[in-house]
Amino acid sequence: MKYIINTTLLGLFFLLISSSCGIKNKTFTPTPSKTNDIISSNEAIIDPIKTGADNFETYLHLLKDKKVGIITNQSGIVNYQVPEIIYVQDPSQKPIAQIKNKSISIVDYLIGREVNLQKIFAPEHGFRGTADAGEHVVDGKDTKTDLPIISLYGNNKKPKPEQLVGIDIMVFDLQDVGARFYTYISSLHYIMEACAENNIDLIVLDRPNPNGNIVDGPILEKEFTSFVGMHPIPLLHGMTIGEYAKMINGEKWLKNGIQCNLTVIPCLNYKREMTYSLPVKPSPNLPNDQSINLYASLCLFEGTNVSVGRGTEMQFQIYGSPFLPKNDFSFTPIPNFGAKEPVYKNQLCFGENLTSIPKVNQLELKWLIKAYNSTSDKSSFFNDFFTKLAGTKKLQQQITDGVSETEIRKSWEKGLLNFKETRKKYLIYN
Structure with missing residues (x-):
């Protein structure tokens, strides 16, 4: 029979565990700053990476007695340890102490800590992460918590003042993948702007970037600004979402150069070069580490007549179309979770399977160039969306002109150096 020990026993339990393992207690204190308040920690001793959301000691007290709004989705989870005492049947044996790991939504976790949550703001794909890319997500109510859900996609990308009435502080917790056109950083921009305009503090719970050591690709040019590219950064920016929030604030990219009162809760025990495997899908069509690693390179195909595997179980790990040469690899997209109407539904596509290739450490152009050179009709290969994804007209022009990948990369060098x-x-x- 199992019993969860009470709060007092919990503290004693962890004290005993810490003493026996040589683990020292650490004190986390905020570093004051008007526009970029980063809460830092002493040198971490425990090895496992802790996300900002798991870094409870640094932010729960900031939410006390506040009315809180949160922007999150299925990627906003927390991991915490529950000590248990197992009472054995034999009275001659001592009870056994053990640690049990639990993972739950940050919304459920905060409610369990009596945080006064008022509203959930949901980005592209919705709060539960079930909507297709670009699908309209309506406002509603979370059936589990009864909290109202405000969609931040479609015509309401930025919270309206009336949607923020009664909120003292906002919490942002979304898992980014490090690509400029992954729209969670665009939602971050609008949340920061709304908070600044309405004098609401913002806490960003940081999470590791699974592509955090890659900075590559063309810099977005201002005239091609859109929701899939809002800032003058490369396609792969190599920053965590907390670092990116600091950059938005510091570079005064918000409307009229305003800045929000920002606090970033950092990850613990994390270094940029570490491999980080996401515990849940950040969005419906990024099912695993391979798709997340290849996402930036293959997403450029979304601006062409080539499928990236939506409507299969290998999204962003394969590419193909009916217009590429027949070969040994083919697939037929059908409606599935995250792709109700996939490109080339029920049509045979030929292309390339990248599910088993080694991890890439740059923005790869070779597949895009190869597909363009081998398509049956080059005039129909690119569409208008490609320029928005690339953030420049130059890349399409370079490919159609037959410029080599090496020369294309050289054209990015100055912009990348300045960005870094x-x-x-x-x-x-660091």
Whole structure:
């Protein structure tokens, strides 16, 4: 028979565990700043990575007696340890102490800690992460918590003042993947802007970037600004979402150069070069580490007549179309979770299977160039969306002109060098 020990026993339990393992208690204190308040920690001793959401000691007290709004989805989970005492049947034996790990939604966790949550704001794909890319997500109510859900996609990308009435502080907890056109950082921009305009503090719970050591691709040009590219950064920016929030604030990218009162809760025991495997899908069509690693390279195909595997179980790990040469690899997209109407539904596509290739450490152009060179009709290969994804007209022009990948990369060098210098000012995990 199992019993969960009470709060007093919990403290004693962890004290005993810490003493026996040589683990020292650490004190976390905020570093004051008007516009970029980063809560830092002493040198971490425990090895496992803890996300900002798991870094409870640094932010729960900031929410006390506040009316809280939160922007999150299925990727906003917390992991915590529950000590248990197992009472054995033999009275001659001592009870056994053990640690049980639990993972739950940050919304459920905060409610369990009596945080006064008022509203959930949901980005693209919705609060539960079930909507297709680009699908309209309506407002509603979370059936589990009865909290109202405000959709931040479609025509309401930025919270309206009336939607923020009564909120003292906002919490942002979304898992980014490090690509400019992954729209969670666009939602971050609008949340920061709304908070600044309505004098609401913002806490960003940081999470590791699974592509955090890659900075590559063309810099977005201002005239091609859109929801899939809002800032002058490369396709792969190599920053965590907390670092990126600092950059938005520091570079005054919000409307009229305003800045929000920002606090970033950092990850613990994390270094940028570490491999980080996401515990849940960040969105419906990124099912595993391979798809997340290849996402930035293959997403450029969304601006062409080539499928990236939506409507299969290998999304962003394969590519193909009916217009590419027949070969040994083919697939037929059908409606599934995250792709109700996939490109080339029920049509045979030929292309390439990348599910088993080694991890890439740059923005790969070779598949895009190969597909363009081998398509049956080059005039119909690119569509208008490609320029928005690339953030420049130059890349399409370079490919159609037959410029080599090496020469294309050279054209990015100056922009990347300048970006990296700017980026240094905002890095937390050096």
